[in-house]
Every structure is written in structure tokens, then in C-alpha cells.
Amino acid sequence: MKNSALIFHNRSMAEVLDPRSIELRKKIITALEHGRRGHIGASFSLVEILRVLYDKILKFDAVAPSWPGRDRCILSKGHGCLALYVLLAEKGFFPEEALYHFCQDGALLGGHPDATKIPGVEASTGSLGHGLSIGVGMAVNAGYEKSGARVFVIAGDGECNEGSLWEAAMGAGKYGLDNLTVLVDYNKYQSYDTTSYVQELEPFADKWRSFGFGVIEINGHDVTELTDVLKHLPLKKGKPSAIICHTIKGKGVGFAENNLAWHHKSKIDSEMITQLMDALG
Amino acid sequence: MRKMCLQKIFELAKIDKRVFFIGSDLGFETLKEFRQEIPERFFMEGISEAHVIGMAAGLALEGKVTYVNTIATFISRRAFEQIAVDVCMHNVPVRMIGNGGGLVYAPLGSTHLALEDISLMRTLPNMTIVCPADADEMARFMSQTLDYPGPIYIRLAKGYDPIVSKEEYGFEIGKGIHYKTGCDALLVTTGITLQIAVLAAQQLKEIGIDTGILHLHTVKPLDHVQLLDLCQEVAAIVTIEENMLNGGLGSAVAECLAEANFNRVKKFKRIGIPDIFPDFYGSQAEIMQRLGISPGGVVETIRQLLR
Numbered sequence: 001m002k003n004s005a006l007i008f009h010n011r012s013m014a015e016v017l018d019p020r021s022i023e024l025r026k027k028i029i030t031a032l033e034h035g036r037r038g039h040i041g042a043s044f045s046l047v048e049i050l051r052v053l054y055d056k057i058l059k060f061d062a063v064a065p066s067w068p069g070r071d072r073c074i075l076s077k078g079h080g081c082l083a084l085y086v087l088l089a090e091k092g093f094f095p096e097e098a099l100y101h102f103c104q105d106g107a108l109l110g111g112h113p114d115a116t117k118i119p120g121v122e123a124s125t126g127s128l129g130h131g132l133s134i135g136v137g138m139a140v141n142a143g144y145e146k147s148g149a150r151v152f153v154i155a156g157d158g159e160c161n162e163g164s165l166w167e168a169a170m171g172a173g174k175y176g177l178d179n180l181t182v183l184v185d186y187n188k189y190q191s192y193d194t195t196s197y198v199q200e201l202e203p204f205a206d207k208w209r210s211f212g213f214g215v216i217e218i219n220g221h222d223v224t225e226l227t228d229v230l231k232h233l234p235l236k237k238g239k240p241s242a243i244i245c246h247t248i249k250g251k252g253v254g255f256a257e258n259n260l261a262w263h264h265k266s267k268i269d270s271e272m273i274t275q276l277m278d279a280l281g
Numbered sequence: 282m283r284k285m286c287l288q289k290i291f292e293l294a295k296i297d298k299r300v301f302f303i304g305s306d307l308g309f310e311t312l313k314e315f316r317q318e319i320p321e322r323f324f325m326e327g328i329s330e331a332h333v334i335g336m337a338a339g340l341a342l343e344g345k346v347t348y349v350n351t352i353a354t355f356i357s358r359r360a361f362e363q364i365a366v367d368v369c370m371h372n373v374p375v376r377m378i379g380n381g382g383g384l385v386y387a388p389l390g391s392t393h394l395a396l397e398d399i400s401l402m403r404t405l406p407n408m409t410i411v412c413p414a415d416a417d418e419m420a421r422f423m424s425q426t427l428d429y430p431g432p433i434y435i436r437l438a439k440g441y442d443p444i445v446s447k448e449e450y451g452f453e454i455g456k457g458i459h460y461k462t463g464c465d466a467l468l469v470t471t472g473i474t475l476q477i478a479v480l481a482a483q484q485l486k487e488i489g490i491d492t493g494i495l496h497l498h499t500v501k502p503l504d505h506v507q508l509l510d511l512c513q514e515v516a517a518i519v520t521i522e523e524n525m526l527n528g529g530l531g532s533a534v535a536e537c538l539a540e541a542n543f544n545r546v547k548k549f550k551r552i553g554i555p556d557i558f559p560d561f562y563g564s565q566a567e568i569m570q571r572l573g574i575s576p577g578g579v580v581e582t583i584r585q586l587l588r
Contacts, residue, residue, distance in 0.1 A: 115342075115371060123342065124370050127362055133332045134367060137339020137347075144321055145343075164363070167332035 017252050018223070021047055022280050025252050027086040027099065029280070031109075033273045035102035037266040038111065040256060040276075042156065043082040045187040045220070045247040050075075052226040053152060054087045062092035065119040071149055072122045072138050076131020076165075077156030077185060078112035079264075084121070085109050093120035129162025131155065132182060136171050139180040139240075150233070151180045158190030161199045166211065173212020178234035181241040182213070185220060187249035191263055208242035220245025253279040283437045285416040286378060289423035290348045291315045294322060297427055301340050305333045305351035330355045334363035334375070341373035346427060352386075353379025353395030353436060357402065365405055368432045372407040375432050382412065382436035382472065383523030384554075384565040391558040395436075399471075400528025402434040403501050410500040411454060412436040412472035415444045418498060421452035429454055438473045438523075439565060445476045446496075457504035459511065463493030466517040466583050469508070470496050471530045474521040474574070481579035490583060503533050509541050517548040517586040521579060523569065526553045548586040552578060 017025075024047050032038045054060075058071045075084050082102070089096040094108060101107040108117060112126030123134045135153040142149040159165060172180055190198050201207070208215045214236030218225045226245070235241040249263070250256035253276055265272070291314060294300040302315060303324045316323045326333050330351060337347040349356070356364070356379050368375045379395055386393035402410045411433060413419040426433060433454075450458045460475065461482055468478040475496045482492040495511050497504060512518055518538065520531035531551030538549060552574055561568050569575055573582070 123339075124366065127366050129331075130335055130363060130367055133335025133363070134339035134342065136332070137336040137341075138343055139339075140324070140336070141340050141343040141345060164329075164331035164335065167327070167329035168335065170329070171326060171332055171336060 021051065024051060024086055025280055026277065028082045029273060029276045031082055031085065031099040031102040032268055034100045035104065036268045037103060038082050039079040039264045041249040041262045042077065042080045044251045044253065045249050046080045046083040046185050048221045048223055048226060049154060049183055049185060049245055050083050050087050052223055052230060054091055056227050057230045062120065065093060069147055069149060072151045074123045074125065074131040074135050074153045075113055076125050076153050077128065077159050078125030081113045084113060088120040094118065128156065128159040129164040132165050132168035135180055136168050136177065139177040140175065142179050152183065154183045154185060157184060157186045157188065157195050157201060160184065160201055169211040172240040176238045177240045178238055181233055181243065183243045183245055185247050186244050187247040189249045189258065189260060205244055212239055213242040214239045215242045215244065217244040217246060220247035221251055255279060282413065282416045282419050282442060283380060283440050285419045286423060286437060287312050289420060293427055294319055299344065299346045301345045301347045303333050303337050303347060303349050305330055307350060330360040331363050334360040335367045337375045338367035338371060338373055341375045342371060346374045348376045348378060350378040351380065352393065353382045353398050354393060357395060357398035361401060369405045369407045372431045374430065376426055376435060378435045378437060380437050382438060384568045385439045387565045387568050388562050390562065391560050394559065396554050397525045398436065399500055399524040399530065403528060403533060407431045408501060409433045409454060411498055412500060413498055414446045414473060414475040414496060415442050417444050418446035418452060425454055436472055442473050443476050445479050455499045455502050455504060457507045458496040458498065459507065460494040460496045463491040465491045465515060466519065466587065467493045467495060467511055467515045468579065469518065469520045469534055470494065471498060471500050471522055474523060477521055477574065477576055477579060480576035484576055484580050485583055490587065492583065497530065500530050500533060503537060505537050508534060508537055512538060512547065517583060519579060519582050520551045521574065522553040523574060524553055526551050526555060529553055550582050550586055552582060
């Protein structure tokens with residue numbers, strides 16, 4: 001762990017989650033209970049990012065999900081979909097009951113978001129490194145149409161290993177798409193081990209900056225900090241924005257935090273569900 | 282053919298504001314007029330095929346009809362996952378135009394030969410594959426790309442290919458053209474192999490074999506109805522393609538014929554690229570000649586089948 005990653009690691013990120021953050025995580029666990037599988041760690045690190053976006057930032061109409069003036073939010077790290085599903089259900093894009101059929105035969109909601117089925121999902125994702133290019137296309141279109149729509153792409157840190165993401169970053173920088181914002185869920189872990197071990201990303205902020213982005217690093221679990229930053233976009237006029245959100249994988253459940261055994265779980269039984277619920281308090 | 286294709290995109294862009302064009306570091310001054318007259322819908326991206334396809338999908342998700350152009354093998358090999366996930370899964374109108382389909386770039390070697398592009402694209406749900414025979418057919422086809430739903434892979438040939446397509450036969454995506462009747466054998470073509478079939482049929486006539494031609498410019502969806510109808514009465518069927526035998530036009534026809542369970546036994550042969558990387562260099566015509574993708578090769582194949 002180097003540079004800014006270290007600074008954020010040492011900073012207190014152990015703040016207590018507020019009731020809403022706990023409630024959202026409990027809903028994720030409820031979906032897990034029914035699907036008996038899912039990416040827990042990757043969903044829990046995302047909750048505050050998505051919560052702030054859907055509560056305070058994004059323009060949308062759940063009754064008319066295709067409203068042209070809406071902001072586009074693409075969860076490029078599609079495996080974090082449980083956090084997205086919980087928020088979309090809460091906002092009324094589909095009934096919360098759909099969460100109880102997660103990953104089941106014939107369900108609306110699967111292990112990665114499907115834009116052709118799920119209202120409110122802008123792009124089908126799951127294979128990493130796709131969402132930012134799609135976001136660039138959407139941001140170019142919003143500029144052409146002068147619709148005022150903004151595009152938000154949430155990428156994982158492991159996802160930033162993908163060359164196609166950096167192709168897209170170059171494209172965004174070239175056009176100075178200041179209606180486009182990338183939020184990186186920098187939880188420092190990918191599937192096998194830490195990002196430092198598998199593929200060091202540092203100096204991460206400098207990378208984004210050199211690709212033509214305005215860049216800021218924040219605590220991705222701090223609702224106030226997230227809100228302040230997201231309310232003042234673009235970070236730099238005439239440039240796309242990159243918000244590096246320092247997060248904790250599995251945030252909120254002590255024994256799952258920074259524990260790769262909880263990156264993805266299958267065959268989840270009722271005992272595990274109880275443990276998770278109890279840990280959240 | 283390429284020139285006609287690009288010219289048509291510009292014409293379509295002038296009449297329809299949904300038309301966007303994205304190239305990937307194309308040749309100097311390609312679509313210069315488009316760039317000058319409608320710069321807001323003209324994009325020349327870097328050598329970044331994966332990104333280009335994703336960006337095109339993003340625009341298409343917003344209701345635009347996006348035409349993407351670069352070398353065929355870089356689209357089909359390099360950006361295959363973006364085509365599958367971003368374009369085909371969303372079933373959006375991205376038109377992927379592959380330069381140099383087949384053996385066009387023969388002197389450049391196997392890295393530049395798009396020999397399995399048809400095979401790869403055939404595996405993708407929602408994909409339509411069109412391989413026009415010549416510039417005239419390209420012109421008739423392109424005007425239909427504006428409102429056709431879903432993605433289309435368009436295979437370009439070398440250019441300045443002899444004009445063999447006929448206006449009176451019309452053009453409809455997904456509908457084969459019964460180019461010539463014949464009661465002894467049927468040649469099934471796509472792309473520039475129509476010209477080979479035309480020459481072969483003339484030579485076969487001289488030796489008393491009456492050969493029909495079915496031109497399947499659209500390899501997917503395949504015109505099963507017309508194919509089976511025309512195969513019903515002939516004894517021998519030969520497919521001709523400038524693509525790998527694995528998974529291309531010949532495979533598509535074979536699958537259809539195998540499941541037709543004809544009462545009368547049919548003789549069948551596929552002519553195309555065998556299971557090799559053809560690193561012979563030389564010219565497209567020379568490699569095709571070498572591999573029997575030629576009028577002579579077709580005549581010999583038909584003679585053997587009917588022996």
C-alpha cells in the first residue's frame with residue numbers, strides 16, 4: 001500500500017454507520033438469504049457511494065425510467081449489484097419483493113445487472129472494463145443533445161486493471177467530458193489478494209490526472225464528504241471527474257471487512273445470515 | 282465497395298440526425314466531408330477497438346444509429362466481448378463495418394486476415410451479418426441500415442470488385458437472392474464469392490451441367506426457407522465463402538440441410554478457408570486460387586460431386 005492509499009488507510013475509516021447505511025446493508029443480506037450467494041464485500045464497500053448518488057445527486061424518475069433528462073448511472077463493477085438493487089427497489093423502480101428472488105430461476109435480479117430487464121439499470125455490466133466506454137458514448141450524446149444529463153460510472157479498483165478502461169479514460173479526457181464522473185470504489189482488494197499484490201494501481205490519482213481528469217480522493221463511506229464533492233461537479237471545468245473513493249471491502253461487518261473469504265459467498269446458510277445481521281447490530 | 286459504404290453513411294447522416302460515425306484511426310482523409318460538414322457526429326478515436334465499440338453502444342443506447350469502421354479482424358477478434366456484451370446483449374443499432382474481410386490484406390499476413398469474422402459473429406444472439414457482393418449491392422443495402430433493428434456486422438471486400446449484382450433482384454436484409462436457376466446443382470454464395478459462382482456456372486454450362494446460384498448476402502439470419510426450397514430439387518449443393526470452413530456460411534448451410542432430412546440424398550461440399558493460418562502472402566486472388574476458392578475450384582468440386 002503506497003502513497004494516498006496508505007494515508008487513507010491510516011485515517012480513521014472506522015466510523016460508525018448511521019441507521020440508514022445499516023438498513024441498506026440489512027436489505028442486501030435479505031437478498032443474499034434468498035439467493036444464497038452473492039458478492040458481499042464488493043456490495044458493502046459501495047453502499048454509501050450509491051446511497052448518496054440516489055438520495056441526493058441523481059435526477060431520475062422511477063415511474064418513467066427512460067426519461068431523457070435523467071442522469072445516467074452505470075455500475076461498471078456489476079458484481080456490486082446487490083447494493084444497486086436495494087437502492088433501485090427503495091426508489092420504486094421495481095417492487096422490493098424482487099429482492100427476495102435474487103438469482104433464482106426466472107428472477108428479475110441476477111448476479112450482475114441486466115439493463116434489458118431491470119428498470120433503472122442503464123447498461124448491462126459484469127465483465128469488467130466496459131462501463132466507462134458506454135458512459136463516454138452517453139456523455140457525448142448528452143453534450144450533443146444539450147440535455148443537461150450527467151453520466152456517473154462506478155468502477156472497481158480491480159476493474160482498473162482492464163486496458164479497455166484506460167482506453168475509455170483517454171477518450172473521455174480527449175473530449176473533456178465534464179458531464180462524466182467516474183467513482184472508483186477503492187477498497188484495496190480484488191479477488192485473489194490486495195490490489196497492491198495483484199496489480200498495483202498507485203500512483204492512482206496521478207494516473208487519472210494524466211489521462212485528463214479532475215481528481216479528488218475521499219472517504220467513500222463518509223456520506224457528508226461524498227455529498228459535498230458530488231454536489232460540486234465537475235471537479236475541474238472542461239474535464240471529466242474521477243473521484244477515488246477509499247473504502248473498506250465488506251464495510252459494516254467486522255469479520256467480513258478486508259477479508260477475502262467474503263469477496264463472494266455461495267451456499268449461504270441461515271447461520272451465516274444470522275451472523276451477518278448480528279454483526280451489523 | 283468501402284468507398285460506397287462510407288459515402289452512404291455520409292448521405293444517411295445528412296438526412297437523419299441519429300447517424301453517428303466512429304472510426305478507429307482510419308486512413309488519412311477518410312470521410313473528410315463528413316468530418317467537415319457534421320463534425321458533431323463524426324468521431325475518430327484512437328487505436329482502441331474495445332473502447333470504440335463500447336462508446337458506440339453507449340450512443341446507441343441513447344437512440345443513435347452508430348456506424349463503426351475499422352479493420353475487420355480488429356473488430357471481430359479484438360473487440361469481440363464488447364460486441365457480445367455492449368452491443369448484442371443490449372440489442373442496439375450499432376453497425377460494425379469491417380474493412381478487408383477475408384483475404385484482402387493477404388500481403389500483410391495472418392494478423393490482418395479476417396477469416397473467422399463471419400464464424401464469430403454468427404455465434405452472437407441478435408447479430409445480423411451482411412456481406413454484399415459489390416459496390417452496387419452495398420448501395421442498395423446501406424439505405425436499409427437506418428431503421429433495421431439491432432446490430433449489424435458488415436463485411437467489406439477489397440474494393441473495385443466486378444459488379445455482378447443486379448438491381449432488378451432488389452435487396453432485403455435476411456432474404457437471399459435467387460440469382461440464377463439451374464436444375465443439376467446449386468451454388469450458395471456470400472460476399473464476393475458471387476462473382477466466382479457466376480463464372481463457375483458459365484463454365485459448368487459449357488460441359489452440360491445446369492447450375493443455379495443462391496446469393497446469401499445475409500449470413501445471419503439465414504434465409505432457410507429459400508435455401509431449402511432451392512435445395513429440394515438439385516442433386517448437389519456447394520457453398521463458396523472467403524471465410525474459415527469452421528462456422529461460416531458453409532456451416533450455416535450444412536446445419537440447415539442436415540436438419541432438413543431430405544428424402545433424396547444430397548451431395549454437399551463447402552469451399553472456403555481450411556483450418557490454417559494462411560501465411561502465404563501474395564495477393565487475395567492468389568491465395569484464393571491456391572485454396573480452390575475460384576471458378577476452376579468450384580467447377581472441379583461440382584464435377585466430382587456429380588460423378
